[in-house]
Amino acid sequence: MLKDLGTPTTRSAFRSAGETPLRSAGTPRDVRRRRTVLVLVILACFTLIVLDARRSAGSPVEPLREAAAGVFGPLESTATSARQPVDNLRDRFAEMDRLKAENEKLKKDNEDLTRELTTSDYARNRAQELDKLLKIAPAYTMTPARVIGIGSAQTFSHTVTIDAGTADGVHTDMTVLNGTGLVGRVVRTTQATATVLLIGDRNSTVGGRLNASMALGFVSGRGEVGGTLDYKLIDPKARPKVGDRIVTWGSSGNAPYVPGVPIGVVTSVTANEGSLGSTATVKPYVDPTRIDTVGVVTGPPARPPRTQITGKGN
Amino acid sequence: MTALxxxxxxxxxxxxxxxxxxxxxxxxxxxxxxxxxLIVVIALALSRGPEWGAIAGFMGGLLLDVVPPADHTAGRWALSLAIAGYIAGLIRRETSGSPVGPLGVALTVVLGTAVSFFIYSATGSLLHDPSVDWGEFGVRLGIAAGYDVVGAIVVIPLVMWLMGRVKPARERSRRVAP
Structure with a gap:
């Protein structure tokens, strides 16, 4: 049998003596077949990329995505509900640093904290989140949903899957929020799942209003893991201050963003180099790594946001 | 057997x-x-060779491309994982079909992570995807490589053992008798 040309035959340390290789490096026919497979696979990939390059609604890959969501949506749901041990583990790691600082306080009001700890189980957390959700936007009809899949940093995109889809009235360009603030918007839906683009993604831009001065600007994602945002004001003379809060100013027809949802708080301001104006760094209220229960704004306000004023002229 | x-x-x-x-x-x-x-793809490639690596990489990558929450151009992970799988299969060939040692497996995983992550990012850049951030590339690759090696310690022996179980009798006997 022919050996591959120039094959360094480094044997593994684990190889037992007297054992013959399963197959030698390959006959020329093997090599040819192997290369054909590689070329075919690469060609298939390029075809896919070209077909899907514009990612428009008419992309031929779309049915494939829907099928995949149909199969993997339930799977992800199941995996998410079975992840409680993992969640506890994660919480334990996150607590480590905080626990050191809190040790002093713990000694002081040990009883209080013990009670808090025992009650802060998973179900209660979720109930609290739903509670907060009800408080934050009482004016909108919302569909609660759970996050069942999260995009990893290797993909560079900040997206999550939620377990509500068109069957629950969720459609593209709907606002997604949770108890603390704005989460993102729906970019893709299937029957039972929806993909949400988080505000921290580099592709995301949200109109934001400074709470203090009502000045308008744009909040865009930086693509960082913590979800840090950039905020640019439209009026170059207006200056945001550290500690200013930013809320959405809303899009026409309430899509993709409804007005008045808190986005984040300004943590630092730097003047733009070479141009007027300044860029503020915004820390979002929503920690993108810890979102669980969210609400999708599926309907118009249950009551008109403005009540009419009737003046009695002089 | 092949179907299984x-x-x-x-x-x-x-x-x-x-x-x-x-x-x-x-x-x-x-x-x-x-x-x-990626780890499963590498495990399959290490137990079955480059053709399996390339095809398994393609299928696994395609799933990553279309399963939500993926929101990038389909085919990017497919290409990355296919090439990573092929290379992993070649490494198995280089050692003439004998089992690759633990260090070899770890290095293969690191190499596979680097190759796949680089191809994924590079195709993103070529397609003008604004979310690709080369400034973060190094850090994320480092963390990913380390994390993958940890995951591989658990997963690769398991997958290779199971794949080894469903070997045709012919091959199994050849292995015992030289």
Whole structure:
């Protein structure tokens, strides 16, 4: 049998003596077949990329995505509900640093904290989140949903899957929020799942209003893991201050963003180099790594946001 | 036998994609998740060779491309994982079919992570995807490589052992008798 040309035959340390290789490096026919497979696979990939390059609604890959969501949506749901041990583990790691600082306080009001700890189980957390959700936007009809899949940093995109889809009235360009603030918007839906683009993604831009001065600007994602945002004001003379809060100013027809949802708080301001104006760094209220229960704004306000004023002229 | 093997490989890939997207992201290190799919692809390539690596990589990558929450151009992970799988298969060939040692496996995983992540980012850049951030590339690659090696310690022996179980009797006997 022919050996591959120039094959360094480094044997593994684990190889037992007297054992013959399963197959030698390959006959020329093997090599040819192997290369054909590689070329075919690469060609298939390029075809896919070209077909899907514009990612428009008419992309031929779309049915494939829907099928995949149909199969993997339930799977992800199941995996998410079975992840409680993992969640506890994660919480334990996150607590480590905080626990050191809190040790002093713990000694002081040990009883209080013990009670808090025992009650802060998973179900209660979720109930609290739903509670907060009800408080934050009482004016909108919302569909609660759970996050069942999260995009990893290797993909560079900040997206999550939620377990509500068109069957629950969720459609593209709907606002997604949770108890603390704005989460993102729906970019893709299937029957039972929806993909949400988080505000921290580099592709995301949200109109934001400074709470203090009502000045308008744009909040865009930086693509960082913590979800840090950039905020640019439209009026170059207006200056945001550290500690200013930013809320959405809303899009026409309430899509993709409804007005008045808190986005984040300004943590630092730097003047733009070479141009007027300044860029503020915004820390979002929503920690993108810890979102669980969210609400999708599926309907118009249950009551008109403005009540009419009737003046009695002089 | 081949059908059984293919079924087993498909099962592994589906399981890996599900766990990677919905469970492992909850214990991500600085946002970086363990590439379970890549690890399974490498395990399949190491036990079956480059053709299997390339095809398994293509299928696994395709799943990562279309399973939500993916929102990038389909085919990018498919290409990355296919090439990573092929290279892993070649490494197995280089050692003439004998089992690759633990250090070899770890190095293969690191190499596979680097190759796949680089191809994924590079195709993103070529397609003008604004989310690709080369400034973060190094850090994320470092974390991912470390994390993947940790995951590989658990997953690769398991997958290779199971794939080895469904070997035709002919090959198994050849292995015993020189």
């Amino acid at each position: 093997r293919i079924g087993l490989a498909a099962l592994f890939l589906m399981l890996a994609v599900t766990v990677q997207t919905s469970v492992l992201t909850n214990i991500a290190v600085a946002g970086v998740t363990c590439d379970l799919t």
